Amino acid sequence: MTLQEITAKMKENAAQKSSFGSTVKFATDQGVIFVDGNANPPVVSNDDKDADCTIKMDFSDFADLIGGKLDGMTAFMTGKLKIEGDMGVAMKLQSILR
Known part of the structure; x- marks a missing residue:
C-alpha cells in the first residue's frame, strides 16, 4: 500500500465515525x-500539523498495522511504534485505522 491508499482507506473509515475530541498525526x-x-x-489529510498525539x-510497519498484520500493542512494546504526547488519544484510534 502507498501513503495515498492508506490515507484514502482511513478517510473512508473515519467518514463513518464520530468525533473523538483530539488530533493525531x-x-x-x-x-x-x-x-x-x-x-x-x-x-x-496528509497535512503536517501539530497534534495532541x-x-x-x-512506513512498512505502519502499512502492516493498517492492514491488520501488526498489532498496535505489539508494535509499541517492541519499539516499532513510538508515541509522543497524549497516549490516551492513541488508544481511541483502533476503529479509524481499520
Missing part, C-alpha cells in the same frame, strides 16, 4: 497522515 518515513478528531466525522513508525 501518524509520522512515517514516507509522509504523514493527520486525523482531526475534533471534526464530526473526523477529517483525515504523534505516532511515529517506519
Whole structure:
C-alpha cells in the first residue's frame, strides 16, 4: 500500500465515525497522515500539523498495522511504534485505522 491508499482507506473509515475530541498525526518515513478528531466525522489529510498525539513508525510497519498484520500493542512494546504526547488519544484510534 502507498501513503495515498492508506490515507484514502482511513478517510473512508473515519467518514463513518464520530468525533473523538483530539488530533493525531501518524509520522512515517514516507509522509504523514493527520486525523482531526475534533471534526464530526473526523477529517483525515496528509497535512503536517501539530497534534495532541504523534505516532511515529517506519512506513512498512505502519502499512502492516493498517492492514491488520501488526498489532498496535505489539508494535509499541517492541519499539516499532513510538508515541509522543497524549497516549490516551492513541488508544481511541483502533476503529479509524481499520
